[in-house]
Amino acid sequence: MSDAGKSRALFLALLALAEGPKHGYEISSWVSAKSAGFFTLSFGALYPILHKLEQDGLARGSWDNSGGARARKVYALTAKGKKALADERSSYRELALAFDRLLGESKG
Amino acid sequence: MSDAGKSRALFLALLALAEGPKHGYEISSWVSAKSAGFFTLSFGALYPILHKLEQDGLARGSWDNSGGARARKVYALTAKGKKALADERSSYRELALAFDRLLGESKG
């Protein structure tokens, strides 16, 4: 198997952050909303990804304790993260093309 | 996460069998050839799938001991298997559409 599209959850998280800085809960909501419920990003999948993103320097996380809100950690894509997303995008495009070729050949 | 596209290997195996009955080794070769090497279906993934396909009545397997060839088990899609493939196809289409909508929105 090709390893393209290895982790959907990672791709979706990067996609959410590409629109602007967000905290975990917000990313999860964004994914559900923007995909009309088709995709769901569970917290059990999301948080480890967020930590890895920060650890690998793809996103910068900063605590927002601004008054009257429970503490939330806001993540913003770094330049490296934007590049990683671009890579994921082209991987996805290749994957989709490969599938389309296969699907196109057999039975219109 | 949506469970669409849960198993690429299964989809690829069904796709190979849709073109005509094949045995395991042949399915693996077909996938590599038709995708120009983009996809690879390892035997460790393929054989368990083939057994499950037979067990679930999606494919019928029959041993071919015809003279001068090592014994090979040829699988052919059943009506149920063809329906399963049609379902996989439409699942894939939905998945691709969902991704395209998401990708289209952020950064054309």
Add this chain to the structure above:
DNA sequence: CTCCGATATATCTGGCGCAGATATATACGC
């Protein structure tokens, strides 16, 4: 003022899909 649901982050567990390694056996060319 208390309960409850929504917000919010986080970890742990188990299941599943798959690649790679390994085992076994036969056909064919050299």
Add this chain to the structure above:
DNA sequence: GCGTATATATCTGCGCCAGATATATCGGAG
């Protein structure tokens, strides 16, 4: 007789992810 390609099969380990669980705060309903 030997190596390579053909052929089926299982086992192991790793990575991804859903669901369960824990903890804490905020705002509104009662």
